[in-house]
Structures are given as C-alpha cells and as structure tokens.
Amino acid sequence: MAHVSIIGNGNMGQAISGIVTASGNTVEVLGHGDTKPVTGDIVILAVPYPAVSDVIAKRADQLAGKVVVDITNPLNFETFDELVVPADSSAAHGIADALPTAKVVKAFNTNFAATLAATTVGDQPTTVLIAGDDADAKALLTDIVTAAGLRAIDAGALKRARELESLAFLQIGLAAGQKVSWAGGFAVVA
Amino acid sequence: MAHVSIIGNGNMGQAISGIVTASGNTVEVLGHGDTKPVTGDIVILAVPYPAVSDVIAKRADQLAGKVVVDITNPLNFETFDELVVPADSSAAHGIADALPTAKVVKAFNTNFAATLAATTVGDQPTTVLIAGDDADAKALLTDIVTAAGLRAIDAGALKRARELESLAFLQIGLAAGQKVSWAGGFAVVA
Numbered sequence: 001m002a003h004v005s006i007i008g009n010g011n012m013g014q015a016i017s018g019i020v021t022a023s024g025n026t027v028e029v030l031g032h033g034d035t036k037p038v039t040g041d042i043v044i045l046a047v048p049y050p051a052v053s054d055v056i057a058k059r060a061d062q063l064a065g066k067v068v069v070d071i072t073n074p075l076n077f078e079t080f081d082e083l084v085v086p087a088d089s090s091a092a093h094g095i096a097d098a099l100p101t102a103k104v105v106k107a108f109n110t111n112f113a114a115t116l117a118a119t120t121v122g123d124q125p126t127t128v129l130i131a132g133d134d135a136d137a138k139a140l141l142t143d144i145v146t147a148a149g150l151r152a153i154d155a156g157a158l159k160r161a162r163e164l165e166s167l168a169f170l171q172i173g174l175a176a177g178q179k180v181s182w183a184g185g186f187a188v189v190a
Numbered sequence: 191m192a193h194v195s196i197i198g199n200g201n202m203g204q205a206i207s208g209i210v211t212a213s214g215n216t217v218e219v220l221g222h223g224d225t226k227p228v229t230g231d232i233v234i235l236a237v238p239y240p241a242v243s244d245v246i247a248k249r250a251d252q253l254a255g256k257v258v259v260d261i262t263n264p265l266n267f268e269t270f271d272e273l274v275v276p277a278d279s280s281a282a283h284g285i286a287d288a289l290p291t292a293k294v295v296k297a298f299n300t301n302f303a304a305t306l307a308a309t310t311v312g313d314q315p316t317t318v319l320i321a322g323d324d325a326d327a328k329a330l331l332t333d334i335v336t337a338a339g340l341r342a343i344d345a346g347a348l349k350r351a352r353e354l355e356s357l358a359f360l361q362i363g364l365a366a367g368q369k370v371s372w373a374g375g376f377a378v379v380a
Contacts, residue, residue: 081349086277087276087277087278088277088278121379122312122313122314122377122379123312123313123314124312124313124377124379129360153364153369153370154369155360155363155364155369156363156367159271160360160363162277162356163356163357163359163360164360166352166353166356166357167353167356167357167360167376169353170319170345170350170353170354170357173345173346173350174343174345174378177346179343179344179345179380180343180378180379180380181379181380184378184379184380185378185379186357186376186377186378186379187312187314187376187377187378187379188364188370188374188375188376188377189311189312189314189370189371189374189375189376189377190369190370190371190374
C-alpha cells in the first residue's frame with residue numbers, strides 16, 4: 001500500500017487523485033497554499049510550473065529522500081511558443097537539482113486531465129510515460145497507474161524529461177490551436 | 191497535379207512514394223547516389239540525416255526555390271540517447287539555413303514507415319504533423335497527404351521542427367526498446 005500526497009487541487013491534481021484512489025492506494029490532496037506537512041511516500045507536484053519553486057522553497061525538508069513526481073510543463077503560457085527552461089535542460093532537471101536527495105520522476109505531463117479521468121485516449125488506454133533515474137521510484141508509480149487501469153511505459157532516464165516536455169508542449173499547442181481536443185492528443189499504440 | 195521527387199529509396203522513401211501515388215499525383219524516386227536532376231515541384235529528402243549534407247552539396251541549385259520536405263531524425267543512432275543537432279535548433283533549421291530560397295517543411299519524421307503504408311496507427315488514421323513557415327508549401331503537402339487517406343495537421347512554424355524531432359526521438363527510442371512496435375507509436379486523436 002502506497003500513500004500518496006498531491007500538492008495542487010486543480011484539474012490535474014484531481015485526476016491523479018482519482019487514479020490513486022482507483023488503484024487501491026491512499027491519497028491526500030493539499031492546495032498549493034496549504035501549510036500541512038505532506039505525509040505521503042510519494043509526493044506529486046501538481047501545481048503549475050511557475051509555482052514549483054515556491055513549493056520547493058517551503059517544503060524542501062519534507063521532500064528530502066522522497067519520490068517526487070514532476071508533472072509540469074514549463075511553457076510560456078502567454079505565447080504558447082516556447083518553453084521557459086533552457087533548451088538543453090528540463091523542468092524535471094531543475095527540480096532534481098533543487099532536491100538533490102529526492103527521487104525525481106517525470107510523469108503525467110504528456111496526459112491531458114480528461115484522458116486521465118477517462119482512462120482512454122480514442123480507443124487506446126491512456127498511457128503515462130514515466131522518466132527517471134531511480135528504478136524503484138518508477139516501479140512504484142507504474143504499479144499505481146496500472147492498478148488504476150491505465151498503461152505506463154518507462155520512457156528512460158530523467159534526461160528524457162526534455163523530450164517528454166517537448167512532446168507535451170507540442171500537444172498543448174495543438175489543443176490550444178484547436179487541432180486536437182483537450183480530451184484527445186497523443187495516444188500511445190503499443 | 192503536383193509532381194513530387196523523392197530522394198532516397200529506403201522504407202520511408204517507398205512509403206511516401208506510395209502516398210503520392212495514392213493521392214493521384216506523380217512521383218519519381220531517386221536513389222541517394224542518383225545523379226539525375228530532380229524534376230518535382232516538391233522534393234522530399236528521404237535519406238538518413240547524415241546523408242542530407244551530401245545531397246544538399248550536390249543539389250543546392252536544383253533545390254533553390256522549391257518546396258523541400260525534411261523527414262529526417264538527427265539521432266545518434268549508436269546510443270539512441272541524444273540528438274546530434276544543437277538543443278536550441280533542429281535538422282530542419284540546418285537545412286533551411288543551407289537552402290535559403292527553398293520553402294522548407296518538416297513532415298513525416300514522426301511517422302513510422304509501416305504506419306504510412308497502413309494509413310492507420312491503432313484505430314486512428316495516420317496523422318502527418320507538418321511544420322513550416324510557408325503556408326502554401328504546407329497546404330500543398332497537406333493536399334497530397336489527405337488525398338491519400340491520411341490526416342495532416344499543421345503543427346505551426348518551422349521552429350516547431352524542434353519539438354517534432356524530440357517527439358520522434360522519443361518514439362524511436364520506445365520502439366528500439368520494444369516498448370512500442372515499429373507499426374505503432376504515437377497516434378494523434380483529434
């Protein structure tokens with residue numbers, strides 16, 4: 001049994017909370033401004049990218065040593081035309097640098113909230129692409145995702161977060177431009 | 191009626207040739223080493239990325255002013271662990287820089303050859319993501335793709351080639367690691 005803390009109660013935080021519950025594990029959802037310490041073995045940062053630095057500043061001690069899941073997409077949401085992290089880096093790398101003892105995993109950033117709730121994208125099961133350097137952390141998250149009826153694919157080391165963020169940037173741009181719906185996007189066909 | 195030249199007769203060149211034929215347009219396929227001048231209004235560079243510079247060196251005059259379609263993925267194919275273009279650039283940008291009067295379009299790089307031939311990925315129509323700065327060039331290619339029964343989506347300006355190459359890098363890595371099949375990968379759900 002895993003206990004999961006989710007920081008952020010927006011549509012992604014709520015959708016991921018539903019997945020954890022469906023998986024038979026326990027979850028607590030904290031608002032961004034909530035000051036209660038996290039109690040989970042896994043902590044999911046489900047706040048918008050610009051809020052991550054504030055969460056880390058306030059909770060670095062609590063996050064030390066834990067599995068920390070970064071779901072963010074560091075877009076320039078004014079232009080939808082660029083990522084705001086350096087081209088050779090990623091939001092996940094910034095978080096790993098800021099939390100050197102945490103086991104940082106990138107996941108869920110390529111999934112629209114509606115597809116997490118529906119557990120399907122088109123006719124395919126919703127697939128969570130997971131990148132990280134700690135195999136146990138990835139396995140723990142994989143177990144939760146698959147127990148909830150979604151698919152999980154190990155996308156490789158944390159450095160692949162760069163490509164996961166690029167994919168999501170593209171997907172968000174297509175949805176914002178009404179080329180795909182927010183309930184569609186990229187499905188993974190095995 | 192468009193006339194299309196494809197340079198490269200590997201599995202991608204053959205699959206794209208099939209699409210052009212199915213669309214009711216005309217096509218010539220030239221091997222990489224072929225010295226015959228291209229006659230198409232559209233020229234598709236269907237050679238591996240390392241061969242592109244040689245093609246451009248030999249055919250820059252012929253490609254001037256034309257619609258040039260870059261389908262390449264500039265992977266390090268020894269490690270499958272990095273792109274060999276600068277992180278803030280793309281193969282397409284390099285080609286556009288080398289062919290300043292050509293109308294360079296990025297397309298087909300996110301499609302596996304088998305999905306172009308099948309016209310489906312899973313239960314979805316195969317979708318060709320097209321990026322470029324010339325709207326007429328993108329429209330011309332879109333007409334060919336859609337007339338062949340595939341879908342096309344305008345993914346934006348040529349700068350989006352960077353994300354298209356990242357997506358394809360991820361997809362190739364997943365297939366090489368047997369996480370998806372070479373007949374699967376990312377389907378686009380509208």
